[in-house]
Amino acid sequence: MTAQAGICAEPNLHAYYLMFDILPGCQPAVRSALAEVPSLWRELAQSYPDAAFSGLVAVGDRAWDTLYPRARPAGLVPFPAQQQGKRTAPETPFDLFFQLRADRLDVAYIAVQRVMALLAGQAELKYERQGFRYLDCRDLTGFVDGTENPQGEHRAEVALLAEGPFAGGSHVHVQHYRHNLVKWQRMSVTSQEDVYGRTKAGNIEYESEQKPSTAHTKRTSLKDEAGNSMEILRQSMPWGSASEQGLVFISCCNTPLHFTRMLDNMFQADPAGHFDHLTLFTQAETGSAFFAPAQEWLERQGE
Numbered sequence: 001m002t003a004q005a006g007i008c009a010e011p012n013l014h015a016y017y018l019m020f021d022i023l024p025g026c027q028p029a030v031r032s033a034l035a036e037v038p039s040l041w042r043e044l045a046q047s048y049p050d051a052a053f054s055g056l057v058a059v060g061d062r063a064w065d066t067l068y069p070r071a072r073p074a075g076l077v078p079f080p081a082q083q084q085g086k087r088t089a090p091e092t093p094f095d096l097f098f099q100l101r102a103d104r105l106d107v108a109y110i111a112v113q114r115v116m117a118l119l120a121g122q123a124e125l126k127y128e129r130q131g132f133r134y135l136d137c138r139d140l141t142g143f144v145d146g147t148e149n150p151q152g153e154h155r156a157e158v159a160l161l162a163e164g165p166f167a168g169g170s171h172v173h174v175q176h177y178r179h180n181l182v183k184w185q186r187m188s189v190t191s192q193e194d195v196y197g198r199t200k201a202g203n204i205e206y207e208s209e210q211k212p213s214t215a216h217t218k219r220t221s222l223k224d225e226a227g228n229s230m231e232i233l234r235q236s237m238p239w240g241s242a243s244e245q246g247l248v249f250i251s252c253c254n255t256p257l258h259f260t261r262m263l264d265n266m267f268q269a270d271p272a273g274h275f276d277h278l279t280l281f282t283q284a285e286t287g288s289a290f291f292a293p294a295q296e297w298l299e300r301q302g303e
């Protein structure tokens with residue numbers, strides 16, 4: 001089974017993110033359209049070899065049964081929303097998610113136009129955002145994002161289902177975060193570093209005993225009952241206009257459980273009252289759960 005290239009892609013310079021809802025009665029047409037997506041991904045990658053294009057389409061938890069009633073990936077459930085006073089991670093379901101990435105903005109934009117043409121009259125565009133690489137892969141808070149991501153072949157081990165009818169597919173969680181940079185920039189660099197548990201300029205991880213219990217990297221490094229690391233592959237990128245900015249957070253994993261446990265640990269306080277202090281400086285405005293099937297699986301459903 002061939003995974004869609006966008007799941008394990010190495011970081012790019014540019015991205016477009018699109019989310020759609022399927023129009024009433026258009027499920028058969030959308031099913032046929034999605035069967036053509038893998039050949040669109042191949043065509044774009046081959047036409048612009050210098051652009052390192054990768055595409056990804058994923059189907060939302062609510063839309064899945066209306067498109068593909070015969071089989072459903074285990075664990076495809078609604079986005080695990082969080083609410084702790086003002087700190088919230090809402091659920092905002094969408095039917096389809098597209099991640100279009102390239103090292104050339106024009107090529108990513110061509111991909112947007114092709115996807116829009118493919119779904120014209122069948123689905124309504126509900127969300128669009130452009131993502132970009134900031135400096136050496138930093139988030140707009142100024143910290144390098146992605147350092148502890150799985151590397152090399154381990155990316156596929158973490159992100160892709162290895163066996164079963166959905167082998168080569170991935171559970172995808174997407175959140176649109178808006179940062180409060182005014183509040184963030186009022187803090188000293190040392191206080192900012194404590195929020196992540198890493199240094200800012202040099203991107204060095206704090207020693208374990210030096211990491212506050214509220215540090216983002218402490219709250220999201222989790223182990224299961226057997227002592228194995230619970231990993232995800234993050235494909236997030238910054239977004240921004242002159243007046244507002246944030247992160248499109250994207251998690252790809254062979255199980256939805258790791259993301260769910262991490263988000264829980266970021267928002268819910270432990271018995272000592274500690275939660276992830278990053279959630280004091282950025283607000284999630286969307287949260288959606290999707291499954292990105294393997295290319296052959298998508299193609300077969302159009303037959």
Ligand code: HEM
Nearest residue numbers: 139143144145146147148149177217220221247262263282
């Ligand atoms: C680590 C930024 C949301 C999971 C990091 C790091 C940064 C960062 C700068 C440290 C470097 C690295 O290893 O990548 C952000 C920002 C977020 C955000 C700006 C939101 C605006 C999330 C969410 C999750 C998550 C929602 C999962 C639910 C992780 C994990 C690590 C990490 C697993 C690696 C921890 C480790 O092993 O050290 N993040 N993150 N992040 N983040 Fe986030």
